[in-house]
Amino acid sequence: MASPDSEDAAYLAQDRQGQLIALNVVMATIATASVALRFYARKTSKAGYWWDDWMCLASLPITLTVNIFSAEFVDTGQGKHDVTLPWGDTRYLHQLYFELLFYNASLVFFKLSLLFLYNRVFSRFTWLKFVTWTLGVLIMMWLVAVEFVLIFQCSPLRRAWDEKVPGKCLNQKSLFIAQSVPTITFDVSVLSIAIPLVWMIQLPRSSKIALIGVFGMGGM
Template sequence: MSSAFTPEQWAYLEAHKNDSRVYDIHWFYSVPIPVSVLSTAFRLWAKKAGKNGITLDDYLIIFATICLVGECASGLGYGPPHGMGRHITAVSAENLKIFRKGDYVFSHFYDLALGSVKLAILAFYYRVFIVPIFQYVVLATAAFIVCWEIAITTTLAVVCRPINAFWDDNVKGTCLNLVTFTYFTNISNLATDIWIFLLPIPVILRLQLPLTKKLALCAIFSVGLATCVVSAIRITVVLGHGSPDFTWATVPLGAYSVFEPLGGILCTNLPIIWHMYRKIHSPLKNHLSSGQTHSSRPSRPSRRPSSLDESLNRWLPLPATNSQVELTQDGKGLHMDPTVMRPTPAAFWNRVEGKGEDEEVGIALPMHSIVVERGFKTEVTRSPESKPEHPGMRKNVYEVRKR
């Protein structure tokens, strides 16, 4: 092992033998697990609350979340306990072998998580944007991503012949150049990310919407470009794979390898969660604001009868007379009826609910009272040759009050 380092490098490693990045590894492999699981769980809750059902993009995001959890778990299980985060001079040969096995598993989870996120975003585009030409482009892009994923996974599976030469230095075999392979994976991944996240922008700009809403939609669908930034930064640390002190140098590469798929999962989940939050929060906010408005206004009697009052009979006390008077409409005019009945509560609610039931069981009115039925039109129909039986009689309660 000492032949891989210059005397100066070897002296540096011996001087910093006790340095450790284990704490950093623990937090950046631990945080993505609850964040990804919770965001996907909230996404499924939002889909269920909106009664939209589980679609293909949801299943793909679930699979991507499982792959990300597996990636982080393999990083935690095979990393710090077996030398990751420490200089290679402080790690035993047996721990190096276990660490490399974990790196092999970790890389497979990483590739599967990336491919699943890309396909989930494309499935979401296909479901939301019902534009035939755009959907054809989405399908073509999805086909390319599937082929890309198969090629990457297959190449990684046979990166060494025999495969145990990947983690065991004592096994003689041939392996691909990991630095070159990782560069190819990252550059192609970055190119497809940029293409996917810019894909819906032309369709959004052609929508019949105000400019502000178009820009807002473009911003929402372009949030995933932050993932492209992570991919670009990851390219700068790829050389850690080729470093002789790889247990120390691959720590930044491992961090970006988990946050890159995490960013894709969040960019896919958050718009759906935010949409459902606004859908639930807006009616509640309107209800609370309307309640505060009503409570802040002082109660005072209305000058005009309410719509509910207008649909019912109005009882007005008048000066004493020798008879009871009911105003009705029979197509010929107004007439006197000495037996006046007051509607029962059942008839009241039937009229309020609009059931149109006219059956009323009544009780006799008190003496010296008059009831005005509001069910007639503004102008009372009269025969041409007859004169009103009660000239000067007001037609409605409002005019009686006004008089």
């Protein structure tokens, strides 16, 4: 039987940093390949490009930036137990501060891509343009507001990642809720638009359900 000391040493030696880097590389590769294949398909089919394609393309470099930040978190100790890290190291919170700004933007551009896609595919529904544009404007307004709040959540700004700096910050729990609830609400709203649209198409019920599932997977 291993001694308690050896078990503690094995626990503290656990390291998943390689897995975190590999995961971000895989996800970045999938994202890049997906966008490249999308544009290739549009070109070879001679369908031309539209705003949904450009929004998707715009989200790619922002998403890759998030992947880079996530991979670089290993330099701040992510993937290891926190008790093994030096106390007072502010690098993780410093990087997280900037990553969240890019993360929110990447989500918004993808939502806009879906809204433009709805307009292109289901253009015969006259009410759709009003709904998608209204929702798109609300999403953009939310992005501007949440980015402003995240940037200026602390006074001075440095206190957002360094608690040793005198100053004050917004309540982090309230900030998290204020950011998460609208995000989930917009996600559900964008995906919900597809359900009545698909259901009105002349297709077998099983095909409709499958198509709704495709839209759902695309929004995850």
